[in-house]
Amino acid sequence: MKKIPVDCPCCEAKLKVAKLVCDSCETEVVGKFSLPVLMQLTIEEQEFVLNFLMHSGSLKEMANQMGKSYPTVRNILDDLIRKLKSLDHTNNGGRNRSI
Incomplete structure (x- = not known):
């Protein structure tokens, strides 16, 4: 699956x-x-979010499916939460919003 570009290829x-x-x-x-x-x-992050929802938020089930340890999957989720908060903060002109 090809991802729609979100950043300008020039600047x-x-x-x-x-x-x-x-x-x-x-x-129109x-x-x-x-x-x-x-x-x-990223595509990988989108797939992680989709898997998280499909597993009803069970990190234990996701860890089993991914073949990774629970702490590793938890760290991936924490990194993703930080990124989402940063993107949300940037998209709202520096205003925070609850995610």
């Missing part, structure tokens, strides 16, 4: 969505829309 600034189009009636919505925080994660 590395965050990209914004400029236009949305309806496939059915071809209505034009503006500058921020990408969702989860979309800004």
